[in-house]
Amino acid sequence: MTDTFEQALADRVGAMLDACTGCGKCVEACPVTEPGGVTAAPRAVIEGVIDILRLGTGSEAARNWANACVMSGDCVRACHYGVNPRFLLAVARATMAKAKSPASELRKRGVEAFRLVNRDVTYLAKMQLEDDLLERLGQMADGRASLGTGAAPARPDFVFYTGCNVLKTPHIALLALDIMDALGVTWQVMGGPTHCCGVMRLRAGDTETFGRVAEATIDKLSQGKSGQVISWCPSCQVQIGEMAMPQIEKMRGKRPFEMTPFMLFLRDRLAQLRPLLRERVALRIALHRHPGVTGVMQAAEEVLRAVPGIELVELHQPAAGLMSNYLAVLPDFKRKLYRAELDAARDAGVDALVAVFHPDHRELCAHEAEYPFRILNVLEVVGASMGLRRDDRYKQLKLMQDADAIAADCADLAARHGLDAATSRKVIEAMLADQPLPLRGG
Numbered sequence: 001m002t003d004t005f006e007q008a009l010a011d012r013v014g015a016m017l018d019a020c021t022g023c024g025k026c027v028e029a030c031p032v033t034e035p036g037g038v039t040a041a042p043r044a045v046i047e048g049v050i051d052i053l054r055l056g057t058g059s060e061a062a063r064n065w066a067n068a069c070v071m072s073g074d075c076v077r078a079c080h081y082g083v084n085p086r087f088l089l090a091v092a093r094a095t096m097a098k099a100k101s102p103a104s105e106l107r108k109r110g111v112e113a114f115r116l117v118n119r120d121v122t123y124l125a126k127m128q129l130e131d132d133l134l135e136r137l138g139q140m141a142d143g144r145a146s147l148g149t150g151a152a153p154a155r156p157d158f159v160f161y162t163g164c165n166v167l168k169t170p171h172i173a174l175l176a177l178d179i180m181d182a183l184g185v186t187w188q189v190m191g192g193p194t195h196c197c198g199v200m201r202l203r204a205g206d207t208e209t210f211g212r213v214a215e216a217t218i219d220k221l222s223q224g225k226s227g228q229v230i231s232w233c234p235s236c237q238v239q240i241g242e243m244a245m246p247q248i249e250k251m252r253g254k255r256p257f258e259m260t261p262f263m264l265f266l267r268d269r270l271a272q273l274r275p276l277l278r279e280r281v282a283l284r285i286a287l288h289r290h291p292g293v294t295g296v297m298q299a300a301e302e303v304l305r306a307v308p309g310i311e312l313v314e315l316h317q318p319a320a321g322l323m324s325n326y327l328a329v330l331p332d333f334k335r336k337l338y339r340a341e342l343d344a345a346r347d348a349g350v351d352a353l354v355a356v357f358h359p360d361h362r363e364l365c366a367h368e369a370e371y372p373f374r375i376l377n378v379l380e381v382v383g384a385s386m387g388l389r390r391d392d393r394y395k396q397l398k399l400m401q402d403a404d405a406i407a408a409d410c411a412d413l414a415a416r417h418g419l420d421a422a423t424s425r426k427v428i429e430a431m432l433a434d435q436p437l438p439l440r441g442g
């Protein structure tokens with residue numbers, strides 16, 4: 001066993017560097033080397049990454065590759081030697097950040113980034129939800145975890161880990177809970193800023209605080225007693241499951257729990273789900289894809305095909321990134337990708353472009369105003385067939401495209417929750433700015 005997170009991290013990196021043959025297959029498989037300006041040969045690129053990790057400095061191509069990584073995970077699937085290049089690149093980015101700035105500066109950046117997420121998540125959830133629904137999502141003032149309908153409080157089947165940002169589009173998380181209730185699954189919900197995966201700290205290069213934050217959250221999630229956690233967010237799945245958990249396992253000599261993405265959980269229960277898909281949902285749809293967590297898109301497709309009335313159309317568009325917001329490091333590439341996909345969906349005559357993840361919904365939903373189809377979340381389609389509906393307040397608000405109108409629309413709830421008017425305004429402006437592909441004419 002290892003004493004500290006930092007030591008376990010260093011040991012894990014060392015073991016991977018020893019295992020790496022330098023074959024370059026991971027670089028070849030990566031979908032963003034070209035837009036990321038990674039011009040050297042694959043073997044030279046991975047050599048440069050190894051230099052960053054061993055010596056603190058490496059080639060320009062290696063630095064570009066690390067900075068362009070959008071976490072599609074193709075490199076992980078391409079490596080046959082048990083190395084996780086996506087993890088190595090995350091540590092390489094932290095190493096580069098540490099070489100440039102003192103630890104105190106990195107800590108400050110991590111804290112500031114977390115504060116912003118905390119502010120936006122808390123305010124946006126409260127601008128959309130009454131107390132009872134905030135409580136259902138585990139967002140009580142005292143931080144207690146919410147127990148699902150019919151859950152035996154001492155031993156629910158699963159912990160449902162929402163992460164933070166899905167609370168900005170709470171209808172998605174509420175539908176996940178409704179679907180679990182309909183399946184007779186008992187759950188305990190945990191999430192929000194009090195259950196941070198630590199991604200902001202790792203991104204800032206503060207690996208020490210990342211370790212502390214992730215370990216605290218892993219401890220909270222471990223209290224679920226069933227030993228099973230269902231995750232909603234692919235970023236939490238990767239940060240907790242891939243970036244932090246192996247170190248904690250090394251420190252404690254055992255893995256605290258297994259974590260399953262919600263769509264895989266649902267696909268594995270298709271036999272129980274099918275009889276509940278009673279209503280016909282006559283929609284011609286296309287799926288907006290991100291390949292970062294293996295099997296999730298295939299699972300979403302299988303579940304959607306089980307919905308009576310659904311016709312799934314293939315748009316033959318490239319898919320990259322863990323989820324939409326991860327493509328922010330390559331803004332031009334992202335804009336081209338999304339414009340091409342939206343145009344392809346229009347040309348294919350779909351009724352809806354259906355996304356799985358919450359940032360995809362946030363970033364795409366306002367395009368509903370300029371295209372002849374709807375932007376939906378996969379759980380809205382599944383829910384509609386089960387007779388389960390939740391208002392997509394986020395989309396209603398964002399489609400207004402007017403900060404004053406949005407503030408007025410949320411005024412009652414904002415007053416009831418005691419939200420500060422100036423902060424609400426900033427949050428609304430940030431919501432409207434969360435539009436990487438500008439609206440035409442907007």
Ligand code: SF4
Pocket residue numbers: 019020021022023024025026027046078079080081083084085
């Ligand atoms: S990480 Fe894996 S795929 Fe990449 S160079 Fe090393 S051995 Fe090859």
Ligand code: SF4
Pocket residue numbers: 029030031032068069070071072073074075076085086089
């Ligand atoms: S995770 Fe994806 S984007 Fe990042 S390096 Fe690997 S293949 Fe490229």
